[in-house]
Amino acid sequence: MEDKYEKTGRLWIEPDAEIHKKGSITLNGKKRYIAICESRNNLGKPKYELLLSVGLIFPNNEKLKETDPDISGNVYIDNQKYRFSAWKNEATDGTPITDVRLKEWIEKTGDDVPF
Numbered sequence: 001m002e003d004k005y006e007k008t009g010r011l012w013i014e015p016d017a018e019i020h021k022k023g024s025i026t027l028n029g030k031k032r033y034i035a036i037c038e039s040r041n042n043l044g045k046p047k048y049e050l051l052l053s054v055g056l057i058f059p060n061n062e063k064l065k066e067t068d069p070d071i072s073g074n075v076y077i078d079n080q081k082y083r084f085s086a087w088k089n090e091a092t093d094g095t096p097i098t099d100v101r102l103k104e105w106i107e108k109t110g111d112d113v114p115f
Contacts, residue, residue, distance in 0.1 A: 011086070011098040016040050020048075057084055071098075074105065081105035 017039040024031050033053035041047045055075030060068055069085035076082070082102040089099050 007082075007102040009100045011100060013096060014039050055084065057086070075102070077102070 017037055020036045020038055022033070022035045024033050026032070035051045035053075037049045037051055038046055039049070054077050055073055057071050057073035057075070059071055063070075070088045071084075071086040073084050074081060075084045081104075083105055084100065084102055086098050086100045089097050091097050
């Protein structure tokens with residue numbers, strides 16, 4: 001049985017995060033996009049992360065229902081295609097957050113897009 005939290009998560013605002021460099025690298029014959037991000041650890045010291053792009057996501061400016069995602073797009077993680085969806089939300093203390101979900105991509109005919 002799959003964990004109910006599997007393929008779900010949360011994004012938050014990282015006020016001190018900064019993208020220092022953005023570019024590309026070829027890996028296994030395929031161009032991949034990368035970035036170096038600086039933020040601070042819990043002691044306030046700088047830390048750097050190498051971020052790997054897994055796909056493009058776009059704002060949903062034409063929501064048909066209130067429950068439609070605010071942002072979505074197709075992403076590839078570990079050679080698996082997923083639909084990434086995100087909803088703007090608020091934590092109980094009022095902090096802005098974004099709830100996210102990955103759903104395994106199922107090829108459909110027509111304009112159907114699995115959210």
